[in-house]
Amino acid sequence: MSHNPTFDFSIDKENKKITVKREYAAERSLVWDVYTKSDILDQWWAPKPWKSRTKKMDFKEGGQWLYAMVGPKGEEHWAIAKFESIQTGKKFTVLDAFTDSDGNIKKDMPQSKWEVTFTDKGDDTLVEFIISYDDLAQLEETIKMGFKEGLSLAMEGLDSLLPTLKNQQKAG
Numbered sequence: 001m002s003h004n005p006t007f008d009f010s011i012d013k014e015n016k017k018i019t020v021k022r023e024y025a026a027e028r029s030l031v032w033d034v035y036t037k038s039d040i041l042d043q044w045w046a047p048k049p050w051k052s053r054t055k056k057m058d059f060k061e062g063g064q065w066l067y068a069m070v071g072p073k074g075e076e077h078w079a080i081a082k083f084e085s086i087q088t089g090k091k092f093t094v095l096d097a098f099t100d101s102d103g104n105i106k107k108d109m110p111q112s113k114w115e116v117t118f119t120d121k122g123d124d125t126l127v128e129f130i131i132s133y134d135d136l137a138q139l140e141e142t143i144k145m146g147f148k149e150g151l152s153l154a155m156e157g158l159d160s161l162l163p164t165l166k167n168q169q170k171a172g
Helices: 028-036 038-044 136-144 147-171
Strands: 007-012 017-024 051-057 064-070 076-087 091-099 111-121 124-132
Touching (some): 007 147, 017 147, 028 111, 028 124, 038 051, 038 064, 038 147, 111 136
Antiparallel strands (some): 051 064, 064 076, 076 091, 091 111, 111 124
8 A cells, every 4th residue: 555645835924834744654653753863863854865964962851953964065054953842752842943063053044943743643643843933034034945845855755764664663
């Protein structure tokens, strides 16, 4: 049976929000892990041929994930996710920003707040992002940088990775 995942991406300029809904052919506990464990995130978070590389991950309230998107020629674009709240297996919120390699926020780049929710859909899991911006210019800059396309490609990479992870989970 083939799985055709939903990928809904909507922009609400009036409220300065992006909403993304993506369904995965995996149980919620596994999908939670792929979004919260750096060793797995590094395998899919960047759109190919880019790679994600974690410098530091402390998945707890008040913790952070500092990582680079590394291009095929070695170029690096750093970002940080600062974890505000976590409801294990269900939801987390982060402040997201571009940084330098030490985690110093680049104030001239877009910053946002992400609320990420995980919901059972039968044998599948729905992940919903509500991404909020302080001003419309930051939302529009994010879109101009190819956010929708990059996120979609990264999620397709996760679709390719999930069967391997499910097999490892069964064997483990």
